[in-house]
Amino acid sequence: MNLIDTHAHLEGVNDLKNAIKRAAELGVVAIISVGSDYNSNVWVITESRKYEVEGLRIYPALGLHPWGLDPSKVEETLRFIERNISRAVALGEVGLDYWDKDARKSEDRRELQRKIFRKILSMARRSDKPVSIHSRGAWEDCVEMVIEADVKRAVFHWFSGPNGALKRLLDHGYCVSATPAAAYSKEHRRVIAKVPLENIILETDSPVVYAGEVSEPAHIIKALNAVAEIKGVNAEVVAEETTENAKKIFKIRLDS
Template identity: 60%
Template sequence: MVRLIDSHAHLEDIKDLKNSLQRASEAGVAAIIAVGSNHDSNRFVLEVSSRSWGDLKVYPALGVHPWEISRSQVEKAVAFIKEKVNRAVGIGEVGLDYWYREVRENPEMMAKQRSLFRTFLKIAKRHDKPVIIHSRGAWNDCLNLVIEEDVKDAVFHWFTGPDNTLQRLLDHGYYVSATPAAEYSREHRRVIQKTPIENLLLETDSPVNYRGFEAEPADIIRSLHAVAKLKGISIEAVAEETSENASSLFNIDI
């Protein structure tokens, strides 16, 4: 049976987590990276990863999502992350999002996002942790900051950025992760086709809604099948290679 790693899921937002993780385990998921988005979710991922889930392992990553930046508790979240960083397998979900006009037309907000992202990149660098990056609409700025801060390991999650940014991130040895949107999103499919399997991870970004269905970690099977089809590689080979990549990036055993 294949052993998969869902490298990006928001477990605090999943209904009926226990059964959902059971289904993931039955689908062949060996490990999940539970990403944090804000102070409460960071506390949650630490707690949920300390529980036993049978054969399935849950590993925590700590971060503040760029959408959360205008809410309160950002400083509290940063202090908490600095204190708990050794328990995390990565820093994320962090990054920049210029997709929405309110942000794009607000230079102050963009600067605020960059400054917080830089703080997280410095924490990752200091503690030698990989970074899980949200880069929508801000692909080039994200990559520039990661390179500037000399971060060694990073995954650009659900990447849909332009070819030249993709090529540069691959040249630096960074990863890209594929979601179930690989079934239909033109931009995401282009990225997966151009990314060598050595630089690919699988994920679900659960519980994101993909064209009418709310994802849970078991839906990583859809990411797996879509990637295998796009790249013309067997399902087994994609599973093996992407799990190996995730296990080496996050320094975890599966």
Template identity: 30%
Template sequence: MSAIDAHIHLDMYDEESAKAIIADLDASQVQALIAVSRHLESCKATKQLQSIAPDRIYAAYGFHPEQELPTENQLQELVNWMSEHTSEMIAVGEVGLPYYTRHEVEEAGQVFDLAPYIQLLERFMQLAAEWDKPVVLHAVYEDAEIVCDLLAKYGLKRAHFHWFKGSSQTVKRMIEAGYAISITPDVLYEEEIRTLVRDYPLELIMVETDGPWPFEGPFAGDETHPRMIHAVIEQIAELKGKAVPETAAILLQNTHRFYQLS
């Protein structure tokens, strides 16, 4: 049952673990990894890991929103580097808006200025449109509505909302726009994610681990590994009332189609 991990932070594993994951791909029945990046050094590390198995690891370059904003010089350096490596880049990502950071600040009674993060995201969306690349998005709850507006503004059709959570109204809007989502191992124990799977068209779903982010339930205490996506596929099949092989084939086809993999 071959599958693709559509969102993993391969560079966040220690070097030994990352290389072991790559070496285990065949044994794990994992066809490929979409390896996302968080900042310039992360992009460079992802590129280095990609060189180990260029036919199995596909690199996305970007700036994760749940961190301090880059200076203009840092941003320009990142953009220049990405511009030099567009031919090797499968997507712009991970980019988005800092929902969790913002809520932590606001819960502490402080004011959070979202505007510069929106401006940063717009910069990456402009580049994605210019380079004809899909975008890998960190955008949940009310932030997803802002992101949907921006996707429409820049005419971006290939949008991948990873580990998405949001209102039924936002889900409906994303479905109508044809945006893709990816499901993590928490579908085995989080009702919110199980409901999302029931509501979202199977043809717009992929699977991911977001490794090395740890999971609970049956995965508690385990290092997150791409092989976990097989349990995700089985759970999606059950929630959709379909056979596992059929579900696995559709999810694999979705990922190939979205990322235009050979």
């Protein structure tokens, strides 16, 4: 069984070397290492691939997460992303979060999030890269902005938004990713139940804590089993389909 963890914050994973080994033993053949700010983007570009092991490749993605934005560093981070875009398979993690504590309080902060997201979507469009999108509390705006930017490949990461926004993104051929939360989160399970397998990929969002447990890429198996259970399909079938989907979206060829 070959699995791809399409969204992990590897710079934050404990004992990364062994965590990668455990993932490889379980059948994880690739991990997309996403960035969220200037420092993590630098790490993704300069360090992430040093952790590759036999049979498991690590692919960089560059992003600017809507949480805790430091307005004084935004321009520098966007310049870094633009300069290094050819070395990344995707732009992520990017997006909007209207439930973020600063965004709740301030329309200016929500506008700053949209301004950054618009710029990154335009980079994605120009460089033909897919985007890995965080959309909590801002599902409709995220979906409409991606459609408006005419981005060709987009993954709505850990999507738990309303059915209307879900329909819009599916109508445009976009994907959602399933995390281990698909085992217990009512909203995430509703989404996974409605999305055809051909629009689903898997991820862990490591080192996010799920039901009290700190995650690592090997926990992709929990996302896999949850999707298989929701869909009533064999886990091998889900693994094969979602891995093919991920290879297509991120244009990765594992045989090379």
